[in-house]
Amino acid sequence: YKIQEIATKPFDGQKPGTSGLRKRVKVFQQEHYTENFVQAIFDSVDAKGQTIVIGGDGRYFSPETVQTILKIGSANGVAKFIVGKDAILSTPAASNVIRKYKAYGGILLTASHNPGGPNADFGIKYNVSNGGPAPENVTDKIFEKTKTISSYKLIDLPALDLSKAGSFTFGPSKVEIIDSVKDYVELLESIFDFDLIKSFLLTNADSFKVLFDGMHGVTGPYGRAIFVDTLGLPPSAVQNAVPLPDFGGGHPDPNLTYAHELVENVESRNIQFGAASDGDGDRNMIYGKGAFVTPSDSVAIIADWAEEAIPYFKSGVKGVARSMPTSKQIEYVAKKKGLNCYEVPTGWKFFGNLMDAGKLSICGEESFGTGSDHIREKDGVWAIVAWLNILAFANKKSPNKLVGITELLQQHYEVYGRSFFSRYDYEEVSSEGAQKLVDALNAHITKGTLAGTTHKSASTGQTFTVADTLNFDYTDPVDGSVSKNQGQIVTFSDGSRVVFRLSGTGSQGATVRMYVERYVAPAAGAAELATETAQGLKGLIEVALEISKLKEFLGREKPTVIT
Ligand code: VG1
Ligand code: CO
Numbered sequence: 296y297k298i299q300e301i302a303t304k305p306f307d308g309q310k311p312g313t314s315g316l317r318k319r320v321k322v323f324q325q326e327h328y329t330e331n332f333v334q335a336i337f338d339s340v341d342a343k344g345q346t347i348v349i350g351g352d353g354r355y356f357s358p359e360t361v362q363t364i365l366k367i368g369s370a371n372g373v374a375k376f377i378v379g380k381d382a383i384l385s386t387p388a389a390s391n392v393i394r395k396y397k398a399y400g401g402i403l404l405t406a407s408h409n410p411g412g413p414n415a416d417f418g419i420k421y422n423v424s425n426g427g428p429a430p431e432n433v434t435d436k437i438f439e440k441t442k443t444i445s446s447y448k449l450i451d452l453p454a455l456d457l458s459k460a461g462s463f464t465f466g467p468s469k470v471e472i473i474d475s476v477k478d479y480v481e482l483l484e485s486i487f488d489f490d491l492i493k494s495f496l497l498t499n500a501d502s503f504k505v506l507f508d509g510m511h512g513v514t515g516p517y518g519r520a521i522f523v524d525t526l527g528l529p530p531s532a533v534q535n536a537v538p539l540p541d542f543g544g545g546h547p548d549p550n551l552t553y554a555h556e557l558v559e560n561v562e563s564r565n566i567q568f569g570a571a572s573d574g575d576g577d578r579n580m581i582y583g584k585g586a587f588v589t590p591s592d593s594v595a596i597i598a599d600w601a602e603e604a605i606p607y608f609k610s611g612v613k614g615v616a617r618s619m620p621t622s623k624q625i626e627y628v629a630k631k632k633g634l635n636c637y638e639v640p641t642g643w644k645f646f647g648n649l650m651d652a653g654k655l656s657i658c659g660e661e662s663f664g665t666g667s668d669h670i671r672e673k674d675g676v677w678a679i680v681a682w683l684n685i686l687a688f689a690n691k692k693s694p695n696k697l698v699g700i701t702e703l704l705q706q707h708y709e710v711y712g713r714s715f716f717s718r719y720d721y722e723e724v725s726s727e728g729a730q731k732l733v734d735a736l737n738a739h740i741t742k743g744t745l746a747g748t749t750h751k752s753a754s755t756g757q758t759f760t761v762a763d764t765l766n767f768d769y770t771d772p773v774d775g776s777v778s779k780n781q782g783q784i785v786t787f788s789d790g791s792r793v794v795f796r797l798s799g800t801g802s803q804g805a806t807v808r809m810y811v812e813r814y815v816a817p818a819a820g821a822a823e824l825a826t827e828t829a830q831g832l833k834g835l836i837e838v839a840l841e842i843s844k845l846k847e848f849l850g851r852e853k854p855t856v857i858t
Contacts, residue, residue, distance in 0.1 A: 296466040297451040298370045303327040309335070309441035311434040313642040313799035315420025317406045320356050323417045327447075329360055333367045333402075334447035335440035336421050339433060340400060343372035348393050348422075350384025351404030352513040352575035354411035355540040357382045360404050360419070362454045369468040370448035376468060379475040380460050383538060385513040385576030387666075387674035388479040390426035394670065395478060399424055405513075405575040407800070408548035412541030427647035427671030431778065476520045483521060483677065486607040486669055487684045493526050495687035502697055503686075504566045507679065508557040509536040511543040512574035517676050526683075534560070547573050549580035549663055549675070550858045551587065558582060567699050568683070572675035577643075578663040579675035581682050583700035588682075589828065591622035591716045594659025596707055597681050599628045601657060604688035605681060607669065608656065616646055616658035619767050619782055620794045620810040622716035625659070631711070640769045640781035641796065647671045648773040661718060661810065663858075708824040712816040715831035719811070719854035721845075723804035729797060732807060732848040736783045736795060740764045745785065750842060752834030759838045760788040767794075785842065790814045793839040807849060811836055 306325075309316055309332050316332060323329045349364055351357045361382045368376065377396060378384075384392065386403055393401045406418035421429045421437065429437075450466050463470045483489075496505065507522050509515030515536030522528045535543065535556070546553040549571035561569035561584055569582045581588040588596075598615045601608040615629050616637035629636035637655065639645035643664065649655035650668040659665040664673035665681075682700075689698045698706075739745040749760045767781040782796040791813040798806035813835050815823060840846060 299449045299451055300446050301327070301330070301449055302446050303331055303444060305442050305444050306331060310438045311420070314407060314428060315403070315405070315418050317409060317416055317418040317800055319803070320413055320415060320417045323356060323360075329363055329419070330367060330447045330449070331441060331444050332419055333364055334371075335437050335444060336402065337368060337371040338440045338444075339436040340421070342368070342399055344374045345399035346375040346377060346396065347373050348384070348389055348396075348398045348401035349376055349378045349382070349404075350386070350389030350392070350401060351379070351382055352385065352407070353381065353383045353538040353540065354405065354417065354542070354574065355413055355415070356417045357404045357540075358457060361457060364402055365455060365465055365468075365470065366450050366452065367447060369452075369466050370450040373468055376465070376470045378457060378470060378472050380457065380472055381475070382457055383475045383513055383516075385479070385517060387577055387670055387672050387677065388475065388517070390422065390670040390672040391482050392473070392478055393422060393424065394426040397424075403575070407575045408546070408573040408578060409800070410542060410546050411574065412544070415541065425647055425651055425671050428642070428644040430644055430648075431776070476516050479517060480520050480525065482669065483680055484525070486605065486677070487680050488604075488606050488687070489525065491691065492680070492683050492687045495690055496526060496528060496683075499697065503568065503699070504564070505532050505683075506557065506560060506564070506566045506569045507533045508549075508554060508569070508571040509533065509538070510545060510547040510549065510554065510571055510573065511535045511537065511539045512547040512572065512576065513538050514572040514576040514676055517576065518572070521676060521680065542574060549573050549578050550856070552856050552858070554580055554582070568686070570679040570682070572679070573663070576675050577673040579665060579678040580663055581679065581700065586700040586704065588700060588704065589622075589661075589716055590659060590663045590665060591617070591624050591661050591714065592704065592707070593678065593682070594621075594657065594665050595624035595628050595711070596703065597665065597678070597685065598625055598657045599707065600685045600688065604685045607667070612656045613653055614649070614655045616649060616655050618642070618660040619784075620718070620796060620808070621659060621661040622714040622812045623814070624711070624714045627711040637772070640767065640778050642799070643671070643673050645769070645771070648771055652773045654772075661716065705821070705825060709817055709821065712814060713824050715813045715815065715826075715828055717811050717828055717832050717836070718858045719809040719836075720856040720858070721807040721849050721851050722855040724807060724849045724851060726805045728849045729805035729807050732795070732843060732845060733783070733797065735848065736764070736843060737766070740766055740783065745842060750838040752837045754837060755834035757834035759791060759835060761842070762786045762788045785839070791835055793835070795843060807845070809839060809843070809845065811839055
């Protein structure tokens with residue numbers, strides 16, 4: 296075999312965002328574009344003689360990119376690759392494989408919940424040896440390398456067949472092609488009480504039906520292996536379970552907008568427990584008939600029940616955490632249980648350090664991301680099974696009346712109160728408009744011009760007084776690294792909060808996110824606690840739009856997506 300040195304020139308904008316480099320497929324298909332980025336990874340981490348995992352959600356352009364990584368990685372001295380069969384390994388499964396086989400790192404081919412196909416998105420993300428997304432010092436280094444790259448190394452070998460599991464040689468490197476699902480199923484079996492879940496599902500086969508939607512992303516095979524083959528549910532309990540390179544033309548994001556097929560089937564078929572996962576398998580949505588679980592509540596409920604219901608947490612929960620824009624519901628649980636609750640910037644990488652230091656067991660993001668220290672990524676299927684485990688346990692405790700999602704939520708609110716939460720996304724707005732919005736908020740923050748002002752909602756008559764405005768900066772309690780400007784926060788005297796952030800995962804234009812939160816204490820009573828989210832937040836949303844002048848700056852009357 297021969298190693299070639301191919302001359303190239305830098306491309307602009309190969310800067311990894313919240314979760315890797317995400318661009319249109321057409322951008323990655325430009326000559327040398329993908330090669331440059333892959334070489335920049337190997338220039339930034341010393342993978343010589345090491346093992347590298349390659350995984351991904353199976354989206355369009357993945358098989359080609361696996362071959363590129365094998366050729367460049369091998370030429371750069373990688374000793375061994377562990378690759379998911381057919382280039383498929385969900386993000387959580389890849390995190391597990393990196394940890395389990397003590398690999399040096401992993402390259403994940405995914406743009407998560409962004410649509411796939413020749414005219415949609417592709418992405419490349421690097422994970423480090425703890426199984427989590429590379430920290431900023433690594434991604435910054437990769438970006439620096441992309442700006443000065445002048446050549447990449449390529450080994451001259453034919454493409455490797457990825458469709459057969461087994462051990463192969465690839466020039467000087469070894470390649471292990473593994474079953475995409477097996478290690479992951481074993482992992483979940485070691486965490487949850489599968490016997491309890493199974494007997495609960497069997498006993499209540501008619502009154503507690505389950506439907507899992509893989510959204511044609513990577514989790515179909517994982518869902519089938521767990522819900523059908525292991526937990527014994529009928530094959531009809533999974534839908535859209537075949538991963539497709541273009542996700543069937545859909546938007547594989549598990550929320551009320553994009554997972555509407557699940558929502559419709561749950562409602563029309565009277566299903567008590569529905570769930571969906573995103574393209575790469577790290578997000579989840581829990582939705583039963585008439586009962587949507589907002590992700591901020593989901594993680595709080597898991598934290599509340601974990602120790603008594605889930606075997607993995609029997610020895611105690613070390614601490615909990617939320618990303619900054621996520622509602623404070625989990626803080627109320629932490630307070631009652633005497634646990635530390637950390638607040639980190641958006642993106643899963645910040646949780647990893649706390650987990651590695653033994654400070655954190657359970658955490659979540661409002662963006663349908665929930666997880667624990669069993670791996671270093673959020674984990675969609677884990678969260679879904681966690682809910683089934685908790686519901687099975689809650690029903691064992693209360694054998695006379697079926698406890699479903701609604702009952703579990705209501706019980707929780709009556710103990711802890713409820714943080715009503717919603718996120719408004721304004722996708723692909725002009726970058727100038729977004730910048731003006733940010734600048735105006737920053738001006739308020741520096742001059743203190745919003746603090747102390749009172750605003751009245753025209754439709755509800757509620758008034759909100761601004762207590763404080765600030766820019767979220769984070770100092771990592773483990774390594775002391777600082778991340779600045781992670782979002783702008785407006786707090787109100789009643790504890791309500793509005794947060795503004797620019798997305799770091801978009802592939803085109805700018806996306807503005809507005810997060811709104813209002814707390815209602817248990818004393819308000821069952822009826823008020825059970826209010827619909829949109830109603831509970833109506834007044835605050837009006838005030839948030841007014842004080843930020845968002846519609847004016849963005850030129851948008853309505854958000855693209857509301858979650
Ligand atoms: C979004 C979410 C964030 C999440 C990130 C990656 O980032 O808001 O909470 O961690 O996506 O999730 P941003 O910067 O666009 O707001 V995934 O499933 O796309 O890996
Ligand atoms: Co994802």
